[in-house]
Amino acid sequence: MIRSGATGWFQLRSVGGAVADVPSDATACAHRDANFSLVVMGGADEMVDRAWARLSPFHKGLCISFESSLRPERIAEAWPPRTLSRLRELKSVYDPEGVFGDNFAPTPAANHPGGSTP
Structure with missing residues (x-):
């Protein structure tokens, strides 16, 4: 390289x-x-x-x-499914409006009030 x-x-x-x-x-x-x-x-x-x-x-x-x-597949490379799921749940609780959305912020969990698509 x-x-x-x-x-x-x-x-x-x-x-x-x-x-x-x-x-x-x-x-x-x-x-x-x-x-x-x-x-x-x-x-x-x-x-x-x-x-x-x-x-x-x-x-x-x-x-x-x-x-x-900023390719979306980078999120799956950074966080295994369980970790990403937990981060999305936290995002749903603490930042459902996406105020902290720079770079690779996970989307809120869809099954949580205020959440979006997984």
């Missing part, structure tokens, strides 16, 4: 340890079993996406805080 010229910045972080001590469904940060975090930034989205796709067989999960693509 670095040699492709697509990335202007590349970071590999070691995680695990105390991060992995917390159950994966206890917080919105669901991929706590990962040993490493890989962050890549580049100027041409298409080039970065192609290079990133080559790595996809070797990783899972997504940290929304580092994501710049």
Whole structure:
């Protein structure tokens, strides 16, 4: 990926340890079993996406805080179904009008008063 010229910045972080001590469904940060975090930034989205796709067989999960693509499928990559369901329930209670709707805010749960589509 670095040699492709697509990335202007590349970071590999070691995680695990105390991060992995917390159950994966206890917080919105669901991929706590990962040993490493890989962050890549580049100027041409298409080039970065192609290079990133080559790595996809070797990783899972997504940290929304580092994501710049606004494609809706990123939500499913960031949060497993149980976690996303819980976040949508919380959104229904605390922000049903979508005041906090920037970036990748999940939609409120449909089955909750004031909720919208899942």
